[in-house]
Structure formats: C-alpha cells, structure tokens
Amino acid sequence: MLGTDATAEEQTTDSSITVIGNTGDDITLFGLRICPDLDTVMYTLGGGINEEQGWGRTDETFTVKEELAAYGMKPTWFGLGDRDTATHIVRAQMLAAGYPLSTITEALCDRWRPGVRLLPMTDDQVETHVVVNDDQGRRAIHFQEWWIRHRAALPAEQIVSVGAEEAKPAPGVLAAIAEADAVVLPPSNPVVSVGSILNVPGIREAMSAKTVVGVSPIIGGAPVRGMADACLSAIGVETGAGAVAAHLGPDLLDGWLVDDADAGTDVEGIEVRSRPLYMSGPAATEAIARAAVELAAELAGKRGDRG
Amino acid sequence: MLGTDATAEEQTTDSSITVIGNTGDDITLFGLRICPDLDTVMYTLGGGINEEQGWGRTDETFTVKEELAAYGMKPTWFGLGDRDTATHIVRAQMLAAGYPLSTITEALCDRWRPGVRLLPMTDDQVETHVVVNDDQGRRAIHFQEWWIRHRAALPAEQIVSVGAEEAKPAPGVLAAIAEADAVVLPPSNPVVSVGSILNVPGIREAMSAKTVVGVSPIIGGAPVRGMADACLSAIGVETGAGAVAAHLGPDLLDGWLVDDADAGTDVEGIEVRSRPLYMSGPAATEAIARAAVELAAELAGKRGDRG
Numbered sequence: 001m002l003g004t005d006a007t008a009e010e011q012t013t014d015s016s017i018t019v020i021g022n023t024g025d026d027i028t029l030f031g032l033r034i035c036p037d038l039d040t041v042m043y044t045l046g047g048g049i050n051e052e053q054g055w056g057r058t059d060e061t062f063t064v065k066e067e068l069a070a071y072g073m074k075p076t077w078f079g080l081g082d083r084d085t086a087t088h089i090v091r092a093q094m095l096a097a098g099y100p101l102s103t104i105t106e107a108l109c110d111r112w113r114p115g116v117r118l119l120p121m122t123d124d125q126v127e128t129h130v131v132v133n134d135d136q137g138r139r140a141i142h143f144q145e146w147w148i149r150h151r152a153a154l155p156a157e158q159i160v161s162v163g164a165e166e167a168k169p170a171p172g173v174l175a176a177i178a179e180a181d182a183v184v185l186p187p188s189n190p191v192v193s194v195g196s197i198l199n200v201p202g203i204r205e206a207m208s209a210k211t212v213v214g215v216s217p218i219i220g221g222a223p224v225r226g227m228a229d230a231c232l233s234a235i236g237v238e239t240g241a242g243a244v245a246a247h248l249g250p251d252l253l254d255g256w257l258v259d260d261a262d263a264g265t266d267v268e269g270i271e272v273r274s275r276p277l278y279m280s281g282p283a284a285t286e287a288i289a290r291a292a293v294e295l296a297a298e299l300a301g302k303r304g305d306r307g
Numbered sequence: 308m309l310g311t312d313a314t315a316e317e318q319t320t321d322s323s324i325t326v327i328g329n330t331g332d333d334i335t336l337f338g339l340r341i342c343p344d345l346d347t348v349m350y351t352l353g354g355g356i357n358e359e360q361g362w363g364r365t366d367e368t369f370t371v372k373e374e375l376a377a378y379g380m381k382p383t384w385f386g387l388g389d390r391d392t393a394t395h396i397v398r399a400q401m402l403a404a405g406y407p408l409s410t411i412t413e414a415l416c417d418r419w420r421p422g423v424r425l426l427p428m429t430d431d432q433v434e435t436h437v438v439v440n441d442d443q444g445r446r447a448i449h450f451q452e453w454w455i456r457h458r459a460a461l462p463a464e465q466i467v468s469v470g471a472e473e474a475k476p477a478p479g480v481l482a483a484i485a486e487a488d489a490v491v492l493p494p495s496n497p498v499v500s501v502g503s504i505l506n507v508p509g510i511r512e513a514m515s516a517k518t519v520v521g522v523s524p525i526i527g528g529a530p531v532r533g534m535a536d537a538c539l540s541a542i543g544v545e546t547g548a549g550a551v552a553a554h555l556g557p558d559l560l561d562g563w564l565v566d567d568a569d570a571g572t573d574v575e576g577i578e579v580r581s582r583p584l585y586m587s588g589p590a591a592t593e594a595i596a597r598a599a600v601e602l603a604a605e606l607a608g609k610r611g612d613r614g
Binding site: 030032061063064067071073083086087088090092110111147195200 | 337368371397403418
C-alpha cells in the first residue's frame with residue numbers, strides 16, 4: 001500500500017502491510033532533519049499523533065521553537081514541537097553517523113510499533129519545491145515554506161521534485177510492491193504526496209504491474225483536507241474526483257473510489273465506484289480502506305493478476 | 308577578570324568587564340554543542356538562570372530529554388532542558404556553518420546582554436577528561452560524565468585537559484588581560500574551571516604580568532559549592548584555602564581572599580586577607596567582588612603596576 005495517510009489500512013487486516021511514505025516534504029531546519037509524512041504515519045499508527053490537527057505529537061509544547069525565535073533564528077513559521085524535536089534529533093544524529101533514512105525510520109519505529117512496515121520512498125534526498133511569482137519576483141521555495149508560511153495562497157507556477165530524477169527507491173520498496181496483493185493509494189495530496197512517490201524512477205512502473213486502487217482526495221470539487229486544490233491548479237489539473245483519476249492515469253490506476261457526491265464520475269480505463277468517503281472516525285476510515293482492498297481483489301480477479 | 312562565576316563582578320562596577328569562561332566542560336551530545344560554563348555566565352548575568360540550582364534556565368522543562376530517552380538515546384544522565392536545547396541548537400548550527408565559538412558566544416549574548424564581554428578561553432576544542440579506575444578498569448571519561456553521572460564519587464586518578472597543549476587563547480583574551488586593571492579569579496573550581504583556563508598556553512603567562520587576586524573556593528576545609536575537593540584530591544592538593552593558593556602559586560597570585568574561618572592562613576609570596584566569603588545573596592557577592600578589586604588596586608599600587 002502506498003501513501004502517507006495510513007490510518008485506515010492498519011486497521012483493516014492482520015496481513016502484512018507496507019506503507020511507502022513520501023519524503024518530498026522533508027526539510028532540514030536548525031540542523032534537524034524533519035520528515036513530516038513519515039512521522040505522521042509513525043505517530044498516527046503508533047498512538048502518538050495529535051488527532052485534532054492531524055500532525056505532530058499529542059500533548060505537544062513549543063518551548064524550543066519559542067527560544068529559537070528569541071535568538072532570532074529563522075524560520076519561525078515551522079511548527080517545531082518539543083516532543084517532535086527529539087525525533088528530529090535522533091534522525092539527524094543517525095544521518096550524521098551515515099545511516100540511510102530507511103534504517104533510521106525502522107529504528108524510530110522500534111519505539112512506535114506502528115503495526116506496518118514503514119518505508120521512505122527513497123533514501124536519496126528529494127525535496128518538493130514550488131516555483132512562485134509575486135512582487136518579490138519568480139523564485140523556487142521549499143514546499144513547506146509555501147504550504148505552512150504562505151498557506152498555499154501564493155500562486156504556484158510549478159511544483160518540482162528536486163532530486164527525484166536521480167533518486168532510487170529505498171531498499172524494500174520495489175520488492176514490497178512486487179509482492180503486494182494490491183496497492184492502495186490513500187486520499188493524500190495527489191500532487192505532492194502520492195505524486196512525489198510516483199516521481200521516483202521505478203516506483204510507478206512497479207505499481208503499474210499490479211492492481212492499484214485509489215481513494216479520491218477530492219469530494220464534490222474540493223479537497224477533503226488540506227489545500228490539494230492549490231497543488232492541482234499548479235499542474236493544470238482540475239480539482240475533481242474524475243480529473244485526479246485521469247491525471248494519475250489508467251496505466252497506473254485500475255480502480256478509483258469516489259464519494260457518493262461524485263457518483264456517476266466516469267474515467268476511461270478506470271473502474272470507478274462511489275461510496276461515502278468522509279473519514280468521520282476510525283470506523284469510517286476502516287470501511288473505506290476495506291472497500292479499496294475489496295475492489296482491488298475484485299479487479300485483480302478480472303485481470304487474472306497474481307494478486 | 309577571569310572565571311566562570313561572574314555574578315559578583317558584574318555588579319561591582321560600571322567599568323568594562325571581560326569574563327573569560329572555561330570551555331573544558333564543553334561536551335557534544337545528540338549533535339548539540341553544550342558549553343555549561345559559558346551558558347551559566349550568560350544566563351546568570353542575563354537574568355535567565357535557574358537561581359536555585361545555579362545552572363540551566365529558569366522555568367525549565369525536560370520534554371526533549373524524556374523523548375530522547377524514550378527512543379533509547381544515550382546518555383540519559385545529562386540534564387538537557389528544553390530552553391537550553393535551543394541555545395545548543397543555535398550554537399551547533401553556527402559551528403556547523405564555520406563560526407568560531409567566540410563569535411557564537413557574542414551572538415548568543417546579543418540576546419542575553421549579560422553586561423560583560425564574555426569570551427571563551429579558546430576557540431579550539433579542549434575537553435577535560437578524568438582518568439578513573441574501578442572494577443570496570445582504568446579509563447578516561449568526559450568530565451561531565453564523572454561530575455554528573457558519577458557525582459564525582461568515582462575516585463579520579465588524573466584530570467587531563469585534552470587538546471589544551473595545542474589550544475590558542477580565543478581572540479581578545481590576551482588583549483583583555485593585558486589591558487585589565489586587575490584580574491580576579493572567582494571562587495570557581497580551582498582545578499577544572501580556573502585550572503582549565505590556566506592550561507591554555509599563554510593565558511597564565513599573560514595574567515602573571517598583572518595584579519591577580521583570587522577568592523578562595525574553600526572555606527574551613529570544604530568547598531563552598533560543588534565537589535571541588537574530589538578534583539583537588541585527584542591532583543594531590545589538600546582541600547584548604549591555603550593549599551589552593553599555594554597550588555595556584557605566587558607567580559600568578561598576588562592576593563588571596565579567604566573566609567574569616569580561615570583567618571591566619573599564610574601562603575608564601577601571596578597577600579592573604581580574610582573576610583566573609585559565603586555568597587548568601589547578591590549583596591554579599593557584590594561585597595566579595597568589591598573586596599577583591601580593592602585588594603588588587605592596593606597590591607597594584609605596591610607593585611607599581613600599570614594597573
């Protein structure tokens with residue numbers, strides 16, 4: 001299974017699940033290496049997430065952040081929590097000692113025990129940058145700066161996966177895909193989360209050989225969460241359940257779950273089914289994941305896939 | 308003026324004061340560079356110290372430390388506070404960017420405005436290690452491990468300033484001494500604080516050319532604070548006000564303030580005066596510093612010193 005929002009998958013089955021996490025959002029700040037998507041999966045499935053905000057640790061404090069600001073350290077827009085800081089210190093220490101991100105992620109998961117195998121999409125450094133153009137001129141800024149500091153409100157001309165072309169999938173990624181019964185694309189941001197993973201050479205090809213079912217992150221023309229519409233505009237894709245499926249493409253996607261609000265969506269070469277997609281709680285989320293897995297099984301049977 | 312305990316000096320005079328801080332206690336932990344003595348001076352004179360414990364920040368929390376321990380990160384014995392962590396992150400960042408410790412200390416003091424010029428004794432890395440010998444065998448450990456983890460209770464065979472021989476005084480140190488009206492050695496640990504500074508080639512010689520007055524850290528045969536006796540034992544010096552003065556030596560020391568409990572202490576070649584030395588509060592501390600400066604002025608007059 002693929003993506004950064006793994007809440008659902010964990011709870012549907014006892015079978016072995018691998019989550020491939022986006023690392024394009026990763027950023028180095030204050031000498032710390034921050035991997036927001038890997039950490040969100042780890043904290044969420046490990047019971048440490050701040051559920052209300054959907055990122056960061058529960059019972060978080062921001063003393064380090066406030067003190068860094070008092071020293072005049074920039075940037076000040078990043079929500080660096082104290083508990084979170086420890087995770088980034090461990091990761092930065094292990095990186096400095098020469099460990100690859102995949103090994104570090106495994107070590108961090110030794111504590112969190114997320115119940116899935118969590119792999120970064122790559123051990124190489126890939127960073128999503130956004131080309132913006134305002135009265136300060138045309139320039140590329142880190143995705144986090146665009147997303148958090150500018151709340152994605154600064155019009156994006158282009159979204160670039162810097163380093164993606166030379167990146168290799170992390171150890172275990174291609175094998176996990178090859179051995180999977182099904183690949184599920186969760187309703188994450190199709191451009192900067194799912195899209196970043198697909199930009200790593202080899203991953204899209206490996207998935208295309210499997211039965212892949214995606215869950216639409218767009219309901220009734222608007223993103224369920226976050227600001228995916230701003231990312232879709234940047235790459236010239238309409239914010240619609242069907243448009244996103246067409247963008248991902250029938251070579252990749254076999255099935256696509258849309259919300260009942262989008263019932264009747266038709267995408268050539270992709271089996272579209274509608275059902276409720278609002279993740280109102282763990283039970284709803286589990287049901288969505290189960291529906292995606294069941295659709296994948298059904299389509300795999302039709303394809304005569306290995307799985 | 309010299310030393311790491313600058314509480315007193317700051318308050319005695321409006322004249323320009325330079326504090327030369329010991330960096331032998333410095334340690335790298337979790338990728339952070341920690342300078343306990345420089346920070347203690349900075350926080351104390353800048354109004355950020357935890358007055359009760361005499362180190363670290365006021366209103367401190369220990370979330371980062373607890374989280375690092377939850378990841379199994381070692382060591383767990385170091386009291387790394389959250390506020391303090393931000394200081395170490397700034398310092399580590401600037402070191403990684405190539406700035407020398409003296410420049411970094413100046414930058415940190417931009418926030419704290421301690422009212423003195425705070426200089427590290429050296430920009431080179433000097434670390435105090437302690438040779439211990441117990442059932443785990445003879446080995447050298449970092450001073451902080453001996454001091455904090457073992458509470459100086461592990462008998463020390465030797466105390467070594469690793470790197471001191473090749474170290475150079477930080478920019479400004481020798482000039483500050485040369486231009487000083489007087490040099491005051493505060494009642495800091497004579498072995499690992501004052502002693503470490505004197506181990507940097509050139510500093511002792513520069514001071515010996517000036518009028519130097521020290522304040523005894525030993526009252527009635529016991530250290531006023533801390534575990535200086537354990538350090539003195541390691542270098543074979545008796546824990547006594549007179550013995551410490553003799554150890555520092557008449558080539559360096561012109562005057563020596565001892566507590567009234569040690570009145571009658573006689574050290575060849577050094578002018579010994581007694582007065583109350585317990586730092587019971589800012590007023591008492593100020594009076595001690597003032598007495599040291601006044602004794603230096605008196606002795607300088609006798610010597611016909613420049614100052």
